[in-house]
Amino acid sequence: MKNLLLKRLLLLSGREKAARLMTFDPSKTVVLGDNDTGKSCLIKSIYAAFGADSAKVNPTWKDAAVDTLVEFFVDGVPYSLLRSGSTFALFDGDGAAIWVGNNVTTGIGPQIAKLLDFGLTLADRKGELQVPPPAYLFLPFYVDQDVSWVENWSSFSNLMMFAGYRRDVANFHAGLRPNEYYQAKALKASADKTKEEFKIERRALDRASTRLRANRKRLHFDLSPDRFVDQIDALVVECQSLQSAQDKVQRSLSELNSRRSLLVEQSVIAENALADLSADYEFLRRETEDEIICPTCGTVHSNDFANKFSLISDVDTCRAFLVDVRNDIGVVDAEIAAAKEQLGQFTASIERINGILDEQRGDLKLRDLIEGESEKLMDETLVSEQKEVDSQIGAQEMKSDEAAQVMKSLDDKKRQGEIKSFYLRQMNSFVQELHVPNLSEDNYKAIDCHIRETGSDLPRGLLAYYYAFIHTMKRYSTSAFCPIVIDTPVQQDQDASNAARMIRFCLNEIPEGSQLILGTVSLHGVKYDGHIVETETKNRLLKTTLFDEVSDLMRPFYTKLIR
DSSP, rough: OBBBEEEEEEEETTTTTTEEEEEEESSSSEEEEOOSSSSHHHHHHHTTTOOOBBSOOOHHHHHTTTTEEEEEEEETTEEEEEETTTTEEEETTSSSSEEEEEIIIIIHHHHHHHTOOOOOOOOOOTTTTEEEOOHHHGGGEEEEETTTTTTOOBBBTEEEEEEETTHHHHHHHSSSOOOHHHHHHHHHHHHHHHHHHHHHHHHHHHHHHHHHHHHHOOOOOOOHHHHHHHHHHHHHHHHHHHHHHHHHHHHHHHHHHHHHHHHHHHHHHHHHHHHHHHHHHHHHHHHOSSEEHHHHHHHHEEEEEHHHHHHHHHHHHHHHHHHHHHHHHHHHHHHHHHHHHHHHHGGGHHHHHHHHHHHEEEEEHHHHHHHHHHHHHHHHHHHHHHHHHHHHHHHHHHHHHHHHHHHHHHHOHHHHHHHHHHHHHHHHHHHHHTOTTTOOOTHHTTOOOOOOTTTTTHHHHHHHHHHHHHHHHHHHOOBOOOOEEOOOOOOOOOOOOHHHHHHHHHHHHHHTTEEEEEEEEEOOTTTOOOOOEEESSSOOOGGGGHHHHHHHHHHHHHHHEOO
């Protein structure tokens, strides 16, 4: 089991020129602050830095466009992770970039999964198996203020991208089915998919073979090429001659078409120039002033006979050029027509070839021989491809069977019974400790259950479930163990004794060696002398006084982000 430990969280808003820096205690950190002081925004940013966004995010916080840098350890090895919008960058302990990219599902998600050995696979809406985004890794550890005190397994956004995710996620994290089970499941799904693709290809080859044989005429004699040696030689010579002549004519046609395109382009340019010159002459002829000022550049031009005569000369020259170009186009068109006609004159050569093909030796024609040899070659090719596809199908079946055996060996019913019994004992104990008298065992017996309660009992019932599940994970799971992040457990108008009971429970009942980040408005009289982070100012979590300090700390990471 990998262990994730948070060290420090840096928040920076270039838009607001403000920042925040939060250091985590290895054991317990309490985020203490009144409502609307940004306590929840701070807590939501912890796992959001890893690409796991909360189910609800304050619109004002979104508008602030806050970048996050989280420093953490995995089994004692330091890392840093920068998130700027949809861009993520993972760094080692020396600040060297390990990975930089965009997107969560196909980007940072696989990187976090690799780092924390997260091997769960789920089927998406298209039925494709994939390792889900980081939200599914952190799901048991994060209790969001807005939704988690109403419904369990719902802390993050976009969880419904995988239908029915609750059972698989709960079974995986509880250790009912370990990492290796889901890795084998992914291998089996991949092998089954590839096998089905090969089967489709095999059926296509079978249909092609059937169609080719259905349209084939039956020949009841040996197709011996030796009986047509002279005819085959003559056929080859005739085909080579025909090919050479066709190539020559086609090259000529290509050159003629290129030449015609050039002439047409020259013709268009000449027509446009002639129109412009004619318009200029008509303008000068109608103008009575001796001098004309250009409206664009302000240059003064003389409107005398010499200028008019020069324009007439240019018009005549352009017109003569245009006539020549059009004549050239006509000549090229005639040459193109002649070349196309020449292509049609290969009929005689084609007839000679057909004559050679139709020559007989007894009941056999050369055409039959060639068709028979072609069919034989095609049959051999099809059979070879069918054998290769059959071999691939067999290989994928073997992979699928091996993966299925691994899955069966890891689906240990005795161990699963032990895990479920432990969870139920923890749940029964925590329900009693949190005073949820009306929550029956039938309500929470399933490890992926929905907690059904009302009023102030519901948050306490959910808190009992979250801790029972976390204790079960700690004891049995092969999944990574992450910091427990709980936002504002005192919900639904708890009375004073229950409010204190919930805070005390959160602080005292975490598994040994766990890291807790607890957000609350008040400690409700519970004695706590550990690390506290306070949010003091209404509607202002980030501080302008910290902007320069946090900017300096994050600048080296930004530099590597854009390289």
